[in-house]
Amino acid sequence: MKDKNFNTLIKKLQFCEHCGFCRSVCPFLEASNMEESVGPRGRKTLFLSLFENKVQPTPRLAQKFYMCGVCRACAVKCPQGIDISEVSVHARHKIIKASALNPFMKKVADSLVKEVKNGDIFGAAATKAKWAENINMSNNSDTVFFASCMDTSMAYGELLVDVLEKFGWAENTLMSLSGLAQKPGINMLFDKFLARKSDFYRKSLVNTVKLLNKLNVRFSYLGSEEPCCGAALHTYGLLDEFAEHAKNVYKIFKEKGVRRLIVHNPICGGVFKAEYPSYVDGWDIEVKHVIEVVAEAIENNGINLRLPEPAKVVFHDPCYLARFMDVVNEPRVVLKAIENLELIEPPNSKRETKCCGGGGVELIYRDVATRAAVNRVSELNAGNPDIISSCCPVCALMIKKGIKNLKLNVKYIDIVDLVTDSLSMT
Amino acid sequence: MNLKVAQTLRKIVGEDNVLELLEDILPYTLDASIIYRGVPTCVVRPHSTEEISEIVKFANEQRIPVIPRGAGTNFVGAVVPSNGGIVIDLTGMNRIIEINPANLTCTVEAGVVHAKLESELAKYGLYWPPDPGSSDACTMGGVIAMNAGGMRALKYGTTRDWVLSLKVVLPNGEVIKTGSKTFKGNAGYDLTRLFVGSEGTLGIITEATLKLRPIPEAENRISAYFDSIEKAGAAVSKIYMAGIVPAAMELMDRGIITAVSKWLGKKFPDMDAYLIVSVDGLRSEVETLSNKVEQVLKESGASQVLRATTKEEFDEIWLIRSEGATALPNITGKMNVTHDVCVPINKLPEAFKTIREICNKYGIPVAIVSHAGDGNVHAIFSVNLQDPEESARAKKAHDEMCRYIIKIGGTISGEHGIGIDKAELLVEEVGPVVMELMRAIKRVFDPNNIMNPGKMGL
Numbered sequence: 001m002k003d004k005n006f007n008t009l010i011k012k013l014q015f016c017e018h019c020g021f022c023r024s025v026c027p028f029l030e031a032s033n034m035e036e037s038v039g040p041r042g043r044k045t046l047f048l049s050l051f052e053n054k055v056q057p058t059p060r061l062a063q064k065f066y067m068c069g070v071c072r073a074c075a076v077k078c079p080q081g082i083d084i085s086e087v088s089v090h091a092r093h094k095i096i097k098a099s100a101l102n103p104f105m106k107k108v109a110d111s112l113v114k115e116v117k118n119g120d121i122f123g124a125a126a127t128k129a130k131w132a133e134n135i136n137m138s139n140n141s142d143t144v145f146f147a148s149c150m151d152t153s154m155a156y157g158e159l160l161v162d163v164l165e166k167f168g169w170a171e172n173t174l175m176s177l178s179g180l181a182q183k184p185g186i187n188m189l190f191d192k193f194l195a196r197k198s199d200f201y202r203k204s205l206v207n208t209v210k211l212l213n214k215l216n217v218r219f220s221y222l223g224s225e226e227p228c229c230g231a232a233l234h235t236y237g238l239l240d241e242f243a244e245h246a247k248n249v250y251k252i253f254k255e256k257g258v259r260r261l262i263v264h265n266p267i268c269g270g271v272f273k274a275e276y277p278s279y280v281d282g283w284d285i286e287v288k289h290v291i292e293v294v295a296e297a298i299e300n301n302g303i304n305l306r307l308p309e310p311a312k313v314v315f316h317d318p319c320y321l322a323r324f325m326d327v328v329n330e331p332r333v334v335l336k337a338i339e340n341l342e343l344i345e346p347p348n349s350k351r352e353t354k355c356c357g358g359g360g361v362e363l364i365y366r367d368v369a370t371r372a373a374v375n376r377v378s379e380l381n382a383g384n385p386d387i388i389s390s391c392c393p394v395c396a397l398m399i400k401k402g403i404k405n406l407k408l409n410v411k412y413i414d415i416v417d418l419v420t421d422s423l424s425m426t
Numbered sequence: 427m428n429l430k431v432a433q434t435l436r437k438i439v440g441e442d443n444v445l446e447l448l449e450d451i452l453p454y455t456l457d458a459s460i461i462y463r464g465v466p467t468c469v470v471r472p473h474s475t476e477e478i479s480e481i482v483k484f485a486n487e488q489r490i491p492v493i494p495r496g497a498g499t500n501f502v503g504a505v506v507p508s509n510g511g512i513v514i515d516l517t518g519m520n521r522i523i524e525i526n527p528a529n530l531t532c533t534v535e536a537g538v539v540h541a542k543l544e545s546e547l548a549k550y551g552l553y554w555p556p557d558p559g560s561s562d563a564c565t566m567g568g569v570i571a572m573n574a575g576g577m578r579a580l581k582y583g584t585t586r587d588w589v590l591s592l593k594v595v596l597p598n599g600e601v602i603k604t605g606s607k608t609f610k611g612n613a614g615y616d617l618t619r620l621f622v623g624s625e626g627t628l629g630i631i632t633e634a635t636l637k638l639r640p641i642p643e644a645e646n647r648i649s650a651y652f653d654s655i656e657k658a659g660a661a662v663s664k665i666y667m668a669g670i671v672p673a674a675m676e677l678m679d680r681g682i683i684t685a686v687s688k689w690l691g692k693k694f695p696d697m698d699a700y701l702i703v704s705v706d707g708l709r710s711e712v713e714t715l716s717n718k719v720e721q722v723l724k725e726s727g728a729s730q731v732l733r734a735t736t737k738e739e740f741d742e743i744w745l746i747r748s749e750g751a752t753a754l755p756n757i758t759g760k761m762n763v764t765h766d767v768c769v770p771i772n773k774l775p776e777a778f779k780t781i782r783e784i785c786n787k788y789g790i791p792v793a794i795v796s797h798a799g800d801g802n803v804h805a806i807f808s809v810n811l812q813d814p815e816e817s818a819r820a821k822k823a824h825d826e827m828c829r830y831i832i833k834i835g836g837t838i839s840g841e842h843g844i845g846i847d848k849a850e851l852l853v854e855e856v857g858p859v860v861m862e863l864m865r866a867i868k869r870v871f872d873p874n875n876i877m878n879p880g881k882m883g884l
């Protein structure tokens with residue numbers, strides 16, 4: 001499957017006219033002051049050279065491909081529909097195979113493999129299902145709410161990025177940090193320490209459950225048995241490991257009788273919807289974002305939604321929601337249905353949305369990622385909103401970073417939290 | 427790279443702005459011509475005129491070639507470092523310095539992207555008329571150095587008509603200003619116009635002051651099909667003869683219509699050519715003009731004449747134009763190789779016919795997109811560039827087409843320039859005396875021939 005994707009890509013690249021249109025939308029090229037070798041068109045040239053053995057895999061070459069957020073903006077812009085995120089992923093694969101990553105990035109690769117297998121990319125598998133301890137779920141349905149390790153453990157991710165940003169040398173000790181998070185006993189301490197940060201991300205999960213209950217959707221939750229979707233393996237270029245992992249995940253889903261997934265995190269949703277079909281033979285699981293479910297309910301039955309206080313809200317489409325899951329109208333249907341809420345559209349929205357600066361770049365090239373976040377938040381803030389809303393934990397992290405950097409007053413609130421706040425729970 | 431060169435350049439622009447590893451510079455070995463390649467000695471990314479001046483001065487002393495580079499979207503190999511040298515990447519110099527609505531001018535750094543300028547100007551209800559199809563990517567420095575055109579050239583002219591003043595670093599490092607912020611100027615030779623279209627061979631443009639226009643109040647587009655491309659070509663002249671100067675007249679031939687139809691799975695009339703005429707101006711004037719255009723088109727044998735007045739309708743009738751370049755390679759399985767020639771408008775019907783005959787003779791599929799209103803013809807060859815024999819045949823067809831165009835009083839480049847691609851043909855068009863004059867001009871500016879050597883046959 002992987003090879004089929006690769007061959008289709010090579011064929012497609014023959015049609016590249018070197019027009020540079022992809023340059024105009026790449027957030028990391030913009031954040032690198034338009035330097036060709038870290039932009040989509042440059043990646044294309046380097047990719048072809050790499051596979052023609054005209055350039056050797058080196059850590060410097062790796063930088064070109066890992067400074068891509070795998071956001072697919074280029075694919076939407078390109079007249080030939082060429083998706084440079086695929087170029088990046090396949091180049092990463094080759095570079096990893098050639099053992100040409102620098103020690104830090106190699107360590108990230110090793111720990112991703114381990115942690116994804118354990119069920120949590122931040123190494124916090126033991127506390128992953130903690131958010132749901134006191135929550136009532138129907139738990140006997142072939143529809144499963146997939147909570148995602150990013151949402152449940154994002155506080156660890158945030159801490160990791162913060163530490164690395166402040167102390168570059170921590171790159172050497174980084175993985176032992178997440179290793180610590182896995183040690184029984186210590187993991188509980190970590191969880192306490194991160195409680196406030198965790199609440200921020202886990203709140204949307206609790207609210208998703210509330211919403212689904214309110215809408216009378218029957219669903220189960222796999223709890224600590226929920227696997228990691230493996231998106232990070234795929235984007236990092238660990239394609240063999242991803243292929244194997246995806247098959248295992250499918251097996252687990254089948255064993256548990258899962259027919260339909262509802263996600264809150266569009267990264268998991270996106271990878272299930274856009275990548276699994278080409279890695280798992282017979283993939284037949286329906287994937288929906290919770291906002292699609294809410295939009296459907298609004299369109300079918302109407303729901304009374306009213307924000308307690310009037311607010312101007314701008315919606316940031318996560319790349320994975322808009323371009324991997326193809327969900328662009330539903331968030332608007334939902335937000336427009338909320339009284340007291342004035343929806344404004346930012347520049348670059350829907351399928352043309354601009355990446356928040358995440359996509360994995362935030363872990364490795366922190367300064368470039370932060371600049372991309374600042375660029376995006378400036379756009380989002382252009383219409384003077386009170387609230388920036390979205391629904392992806394990585395977008396949340398980066399948007400908060402952008403807001404902090406720009407010293408703005410605007411708040412970040414997840415779309416699910418906005419809906420729940422607007423619900424009269426009668 | 428020689429250590430001294432590297433050290434000096436790093437001192438001027440800073441460590442991070444000198445690229446010399448293969449991983450960094452490979453993306454700078456080519457441009458949208460695709461077929462031409464050359465590895466630079468290094469790439470520098472300056473951020474001010476002063477830095478550029480120091481780089482060029484040093485390069486001149488060391489006799490190292492210097493290749494100014496914008497977005498690399500030109501089709502003729504104009505930024506390919508054929509003999510090594512320092513590529514000066516101007517894309518990092520991308521500030522819009524001033525927009526002056528009262529004086530109808532703006533001043534920009536060379537690396538500002540055309541589309542970015544367009545969207546900033548629109549906030550003031552203004553625009554800069556030249557509109558190259560590469561707007562989303564190309565830089566204003568590249569647009570000026572290539573004298574780019576676009577669809578609106580028939581009414582508004584090309585870049586050369588819209589540049590008032592330039593800041594230029596000469597090959598000896600000296601910084602000059604040409605022209606002034608005025609709409610008129612007769613102070614000696616017009617150096618501004620000389621630098622426009624000079625393809626980086628005379629100096630490096632770092633800033634430009636441009637003449638602006640208010641965005642027209644209204645625009646209508648009228649589309650029509652013809653059963654022969656010659657008839658469509660003749661209709662273009664008839665529109666002018668009826669006293670109308672449209673904003674654009676774009677023509678697509680059967681090759682494009684069929685490809686788009688197959689690509690989108692959409693049925694279009696089985697016709698030989700499709701013409702879109704755009705008229706702009708005051709709302710009232712545009713309505714009258716549209717009526718007249720429709721009448722002339724019908725009298726010229728057009729069928730299915732349609733008028734679009736809203737954005738959605740524009741998009742609908744524009745589909746064949748906008749999807750052409752995407753559809754062709756997907757249908758033919760070969761690369762688009764776009765060639766650009768220009769003929770006197772009355773010669774359009776004949777030119778279309780002959781270009782098709784020449785390509786037919788060499789077995790090279792050709793589709794035609796033409797800014798027909800100014801006689802500009804883009805012949806898009808479908809070529810498998812991996813196949814040397816086919817590429818050689820395509821080159822022969824190209825050269826024969828250019829020679830034919832010269833013969834009928836046209837030019838080998840309407841807007842895409844000369845670069846490496848047409849260097850040899852240039853002398854055939856302008857003749858040895860004019861070519862020598864050009865070389866002499868080049869020597870005055872650049873006696874050591876360090877500025878983008880080998881381009882335009884210089």
Ligand SMILES: Cc1cc2nc3c(=O)[nH]c(=O)nc-3n(C[C@H](O)[C@H](O)[C@H](O)COP(=O)(O)OP(=O)(O)OC[C@H]3O[C@@H](n4cnc5c(N)ncnc54)[C@H](O)[C@@H]3O)c2cc1C
Pocket residue numbers: 018019020457458493494495496497498499500501504505516536557558559560563564565566567568569570571572573574575576577624625626627629630631632841842878881
């Ligand atoms: C899809 C597509 C559509 C196009 N449509 C059109 C069109 O409609 N009309 C048209 O005319 N062209 C068109 N072009 C050609 C091309 O985009 C234009 O020539 C454009 O102006 C080049 O700009 P650039 O920034 O890419 O310049 P580059 O390709 O980087 O450089 C072009 C030349 O300018 C020189 N140069 C660049 N910057 C400077 C500077 N600051 N100082 C001095 N010299 C400099 C370079 O040395 C080189 O000789 C198209 C190209 C593509 C790929």
Ligand code: SF4
Pocket residue numbers: 015016017018019020021022023040041044077078079080081082
């Ligand atoms: S937009 Fe597409 S065709 Fe143009 S340079 Fe980028 S990848 Fe190539």
Ligand code: SF4
Pocket residue numbers: 025026027028029039040043067068069070071072073074075084085088355
């Ligand atoms: S996927 Fe996104 S980050 Fe990567 S090259 Fe394309 S636009 Fe740039």
